[in-house]
Every structure is written in C-alpha cells, then in structure tokens.
Amino acid sequence: MNHSSVTELQSNPSARANLGSSLTESATASTAHDLEICEVSKQFGSLKVLENIDLRVKAGEFIAIMGPSGCGKTTLLRIIAGLEGMTSGEIRLQEKDITALSVHQRNTPMVWQSFALFPHLNVQQNIAFGLTLMTHRKAEVKRKVREIAAMMHLEPLLDRRISQLSGGQKQRVAIARALITEPKILLLDEPMSALDPHLRVRMQGELKRLQQSLGISFIYVTHNQNEAFSMADRVVVMNGGRIEQVGTPAEIYSRPATHFVAEFVGNNNLFDGEVISVSPDRVTVRCPQGTMQALWREQPHQVGDRVTIVVPAERVALASTEGSVENRLENKIDATLRGFEFMGSQVIYFLETDTGYEVRMIRQEALDHTLAVPINSRLQLVWKTQDTVLLGERIQ
Structure with a gap:
C-alpha cells in the first residue's frame, strides 16, 4: 500500500463506488458502537487468560491493543473473530449478539502476523478466497477483485505468486483479502512485525489513511508503542489478562492510570x-x-x-x-x-x-x-x- 493507492481510493469513483461505499455505509449504521465486549473472561483449566474484559468500540474507530507478551491481547482478538471460545461474557457487533456465532457467520476477518496467504494460489486467487466461501457468481467475484486491487494498488501483481512478493506487498494482499468480504470490523494481529523498520513506519501512515477512507473500525494488536500511538484513536493497555487503561495516545502517555502503565509506556x-x-x-x-x-x-x-x-x-x-x-x-x-x-x-x-x-x-x-x-x-x-x-x- 502506498500514497497513490489511498489517493485513488479517495478520488477514483469506479474503485470506490461499490466496495468502498458499502464498507462506509456498514460503518455508519445507526448504532453508536461497532463492537461491545462485555465482561469477557477466558480460562484454560485453572489459568486465567482474560478476566472481565469490558470494552466499547465506537463506529469507525481505530483501537490499538498493546501489552507485553502473554497479556492476552491476541486471545482477545481470536475471541472477537470467533476462533476461540470464551468462558463467560458477551460480544455484540453493531448491536447484534454474536457470542454463539461461528467464525464464518461473524464477518470479522483477521489479518495475521504471518499474513496466512496461500502459497499455491496467486494474488488474484488469494484476494478472492473469502468470496469463494460464499455464493457469488464468477463475474461478480472478478469485479470485486478488480475493485479491491485498484483500491490497494495491486492490479499489476494479480498474476504473481505469493513467493514473488515483498513483505509490504504481502501485507496489502492480506488486507485486500479481508476487505473484499465487506466486513463490519477488521481485526489485525501484529501485521507489521515481519516488515523491516523503514517499511513499517511508512505502512503505519498508509494503514491509518486507509482506515479513515473506508470508515470502518480497526482493532489492531501490537506490542510496539510507536505503532499504537501513531495510528490509534484510542489505546488499550493490557497486562495479566486485564485492561489497565483505555484512553487516547496523549492520555496514556502523559497521564498513566496505574504503575504498570507508567512503567510500560514511555520513559x-x-x-x-x-x-x-x-x-x-x-x-x-x-x-x-x-x-x-x-x-x-x-x-x-x-x-x-x-x-x-x-x-x-x-x-x-x-x-x-x-x-x-x-x-x-x-x-x-x-x-x-x-x-x-x-x-x-x-x-x-x-x-x-x-x-x-x-x-x-x-x-x-x-x-x-x-x-x-x-x-x-x-x-x-x-x-x-x-x-x-x-x-x-x-x-x-
């Protein structure tokens, strides 16, 4: 993803007319919250991984969840996606209770740390994969792939194999594959950790601009404070399976609410x-x-x-x-x-x-x-x- 791809999304009516508009309409529904996580807990035997997690995500909000390794942030993301069950609690997506729904019924796609792309498929086939699990005509699938490829500036790469792509190109393909299903919310699990530092900094700005252009909520898990502060509207700091503090980057940085946040954030x-x-x-x-x-x-x-x-x-x-x-x-x-x-x-x-x-x-x-x-x-x-x-x- 680069600046030209986002500019095209904003200015090219043909690229945004269908996919981009439907994503925005989904995000600006009547509900004030895209996601409500209500008293969610998770135990593996006697081990408490998450304890009474309570969080509300506003419509179109970029939320970053950060904390040390093992604090439960990825487990929480997996629970939202439906990949992991919870011990207790409730999850609501735009006012609909999705607690008991399967991963395919939720439409809360996840972009993984490893991108999880299929090496035996080319770029076009990887992007279209989510639609092949649904009932779509071939012509419609082809049209949607072209739209999202234009949005993500991937058109010249559609016939390439995954092994021929750079790290940044793989990330764009992974995000395109997630967005093509027109999700209500996008989950991202440390998607920049495999990128080199220079590319990571550049991608932060592009990802934030993409999220603002689409108008859908992003929930982004990271252990990198710079990523969280540069992109998020609000930051969630977790430790030991609990939320220590929720606030804007400025609030988290300048007014830590607990000793852990004071020691974990900043200097x-x-x-x-x-x-x-x-x-x-x-x-x-x-x-x-x-x-x-x-x-x-x-x-x-x-x-x-x-x-x-x-x-x-x-x-x-x-x-x-x-x-x-x-x-x-x-x-x-x-x-x-x-x-x-x-x-x-x-x-x-x-x-x-x-x-x-x-x-x-x-x-x-x-x-x-x-x-x-x-x-x-x-x-x-x-x-x-x-x-x-x-x-x-x-x-x-």
Missing part, C-alpha cells in the same frame, strides 16, 4: 514515598531520593499515605546558571551522570542518585550538543510540579 521515572503534607492542589512527598511535590487530580491523599510520583524523562531538566528558571523549580534532586544513549533526534541520559536509584533524562539535541560534562559528574535535576502524576501505593 518515566517513578519515585516511591510517603505524604508529609497536603495543600488544596498539591501533595508533598518524602522519597529516598529527596522531598518532592506533585499535583493530585482524581483522589485526595492524607499525610502518611504511601504514593508514587511519576515524572516523564523528557520533563527532567538540569539546574544550570544562578538565577535561571530551572533553579526556581520546586522539585530538585542530586544525581551522578553515568552514561547516555544517542537516539537520533534525542539523547537519553542515565543518572544515579545517592541511594543508587537510576533516573533518566531525555533532551532533544544532536550528538554534538550533548552535555559538555564528563561521565561521573555531579548534577542537579529539576522539574515542574505540574509535570508530575501521582499514583497510589505501589502493589508489589
């Missing part, structure tokens, strides 16, 4: 401590690394409470010259520079406090503008109170 520094004073808008916390202030927004805290202060690494700065703005910030700790990692447009600095705790600081700068101080230099780190997030006591 956050977490400081455990005890509340020593409370004012109307902020809390003062004594931590082993020093006394810190944080804003509280959702729940009040009392003196003596155990809490965790979350500070994004990109919000940490250096106290520099006398009288500078940084020197007037409320939060300050001393640390020793132990090393740095060049990441292209930014540099991650690793520092160590007197208690042996690692603190990370991120600066947007080129390599030739890295800190002009030697390793093992003593530095003072500062940050704004409003740049902190306050969580309850960490559960070990």
Whole structure:
C-alpha cells in the first residue's frame, strides 16, 4: 500500500463506488458502537487468560491493543473473530449478539502476523478466497477483485505468486483479502512485525489513511508503542489478562492510570514515598531520593499515605546558571551522570542518585550538543510540579 493507492481510493469513483461505499455505509449504521465486549473472561483449566474484559468500540474507530507478551491481547482478538471460545461474557457487533456465532457467520476477518496467504494460489486467487466461501457468481467475484486491487494498488501483481512478493506487498494482499468480504470490523494481529523498520513506519501512515477512507473500525494488536500511538484513536493497555487503561495516545502517555502503565509506556521515572503534607492542589512527598511535590487530580491523599510520583524523562531538566528558571523549580534532586544513549533526534541520559536509584533524562539535541560534562559528574535535576502524576501505593 502506498500514497497513490489511498489517493485513488479517495478520488477514483469506479474503485470506490461499490466496495468502498458499502464498507462506509456498514460503518455508519445507526448504532453508536461497532463492537461491545462485555465482561469477557477466558480460562484454560485453572489459568486465567482474560478476566472481565469490558470494552466499547465506537463506529469507525481505530483501537490499538498493546501489552507485553502473554497479556492476552491476541486471545482477545481470536475471541472477537470467533476462533476461540470464551468462558463467560458477551460480544455484540453493531448491536447484534454474536457470542454463539461461528467464525464464518461473524464477518470479522483477521489479518495475521504471518499474513496466512496461500502459497499455491496467486494474488488474484488469494484476494478472492473469502468470496469463494460464499455464493457469488464468477463475474461478480472478478469485479470485486478488480475493485479491491485498484483500491490497494495491486492490479499489476494479480498474476504473481505469493513467493514473488515483498513483505509490504504481502501485507496489502492480506488486507485486500479481508476487505473484499465487506466486513463490519477488521481485526489485525501484529501485521507489521515481519516488515523491516523503514517499511513499517511508512505502512503505519498508509494503514491509518486507509482506515479513515473506508470508515470502518480497526482493532489492531501490537506490542510496539510507536505503532499504537501513531495510528490509534484510542489505546488499550493490557497486562495479566486485564485492561489497565483505555484512553487516547496523549492520555496514556502523559497521564498513566496505574504503575504498570507508567512503567510500560514511555520513559518515566517513578519515585516511591510517603505524604508529609497536603495543600488544596498539591501533595508533598518524602522519597529516598529527596522531598518532592506533585499535583493530585482524581483522589485526595492524607499525610502518611504511601504514593508514587511519576515524572516523564523528557520533563527532567538540569539546574544550570544562578538565577535561571530551572533553579526556581520546586522539585530538585542530586544525581551522578553515568552514561547516555544517542537516539537520533534525542539523547537519553542515565543518572544515579545517592541511594543508587537510576533516573533518566531525555533532551532533544544532536550528538554534538550533548552535555559538555564528563561521565561521573555531579548534577542537579529539576522539574515542574505540574509535570508530575501521582499514583497510589505501589502493589508489589
């Protein structure tokens, strides 16, 4: 898929007249939700794989589900597709209960990590495969294949064998095969993991533009944060078979709701401590690394409470010259520079406090503008109170 394919989808009436229009009409039905996952649980014997999963997907929404390996995200996708049964719960697709329906009755196709294309069939036959399972005339199948091939910019490749395709071309064929059945929702299980990094970045934008043009809901499973944040309208973070947080990429990144999300997403520094004073808008916390202030927004805290202060690494700065703005910030700790990692447009600095705790600081700068101080230099780190997030006591 490339920019020209999406442009053609948007501007070419013949390519979109039938397939694209029907997909959009399906997505803009009267229901406010394309998918409702209600208290879904899954057990294998005594092992709880999913526990009380509750999620609503709005019409035409791009949802990314991410989490560590084994958190249950792929199992959830398989349950939605009908490939896996559930222990309890209910799934509704555009207000219709599909819990007991078979995979072929749901029309919730899945694009796999391996693409799952048939090597003995050419591109045209792979795309048409979903229609061969239904009752369609040959002329209609041929017309639909041409339409989706034009949409996905695959027309020159229709007679090629799968072994002759690049990774990006295989992905386009897999998506075309899923879309040709005019699904109400499309499920994608880490479909870019087999692509090289450069192609993966390019495909992210193309996939998002395709989803917006079609107007149907995508549910996209990934362990890659960049993929989730760049494409999704909302992100679901899972851990241990449960949903930890659901929110926009900005909400997930800047306001983690749990310790797991704070540690899993972004580059956050977490400081455990005890509340020593409370004012109307902020809390003062004594931590082993020093006394810190944080804003509280959702729940009040009392003196003596155990809490965790979350500070994004990109919000940490250096106290520099006398009288500078940084020197007037409320939060300050001393640390020793132990090393740095060049990441292209930014540099991650690793520092160590007197208690042996690692603190990370991120600066947007080129390599030739890295800190002009030697390793093992003593530095003072500062940050704004409003740049902190306050969580309850960490559960070990």
